[in-house]
Amino acid sequence: MIAISNLNFRYPSSAFDLRVDDLQITPGSATAVVGPSGSGKTTLLNLIAGILRPNSGQITIEDTKVTALPDAAKRKFRLKNIGMVFQDFELIEYLNVLDNILLPCRINTSLPLTVDLRQRAEELAALVGISSHLRKSVTKLSQGERQRVAICRALLTRPSLLLADEPTGNLDPVTSEQILQLLLKTVRDEGTTLVMVTHDHSLLHHFDHTVDFEQFLTAAAKAE
Numbered sequence: 001m002i003a004i005s006n007l008n009f010r011y012p013s014s015a016f017d018l019r020v021d022d023l024q025i026t027p028g029s030a031t032a033v034v035g036p037s038g039s040g041k042t043t044l045l046n047l048i049a050g051i052l053r054p055n056s057g058q059i060t061i062e063d064t065k066v067t068a069l070p071d072a073a074k075r076k077f078r079l080k081n082i083g084m085v086f087q088d089f090e091l092i093e094y095l096n097v098l099d100n101i102l103l104p105c106r107i108n109t110s111l112p113l114t115v116d117l118r119q120r121a122e123e124l125a126a127l128v129g130i131s132s133h134l135r136k137s138v139t140k141l142s143q144g145e146r147q148r149v150a151i152c153r154a155l156l157t158r159p160s161l162l163l164a165d166e167p168t169g170n171l172d173p174v175t176s177e178q179i180l181q182l183l184l185k186t187v188r189d190e191g192t193t194l195v196m197v198t199h200d201h202s203l204l205h206h207f208d209h210t211v212d213f214e215q216f217l218t219a220a221a222k223a224e
């Protein structure tokens, strides 16, 4: 269970004010996060991942009170348990596609690069249709191909929680459907909890739950 209570977050230099009094996400389920641009969806993913620290309130993932962990423990928890697909992918430009997918092994010292992990990277690349690009620089890829590299990287370590920020945003409808099916299969087969931001309401029927950020907008923000 991801349990969020009495959460408040403000960026130091912005009037944006996110308040989430009570939100619970069931483990092993697929949750879509929708809502107006600028309503705080990406911010919430970064708060759940412990990349941002709330001004007040709590986020608990299973038995771990993420908001109470010191920074080093938070990072360790994130590397072990959470896969992230960022909106801007955050690929490393000087690494090729395969090495970008294998990046968790470089940044997590307790995750050695094994033959099995390399094989998993190659299998994931095949599943999302980028096998022929494995030795290419990521700078030579289209946006949709870069997005698929980011998805493979997030799935590499079989995380128990997958936070994905518009992971199908740059893909054509057929590829988008294939990627979504891969993410949902991960939920069904591996018990992964998926929290996915999307603007595509035609995808919502695939999800177990939908969280609409409209509910978190303050009256002032709605009036803008």
Ligand SMILES: Nc1ncnc2c1ncn2[C@@H]1O[C@H](COP(=O)(O)OP(=O)(O)OP(=O)(O)O)[C@@H](O)[C@H]1O
Residues within 6 Å of the ligand: 011, 012, 013, 014, 016, 035, 036, 037, 038, 039, 040, 041, 042, 043, 044
């Ligand atoms: N680093 C930052 N510093 C200051 N303000 C920020 C920062 N990042 C985001 N914001 C502001 O916080 C608000 C929420 O942004 P966020 O990216 O979470 O929204 P979103 O719902 O994910 O939007 P979109 O659907 O357009 O991706 C916006 O008003 C944005 O301008």
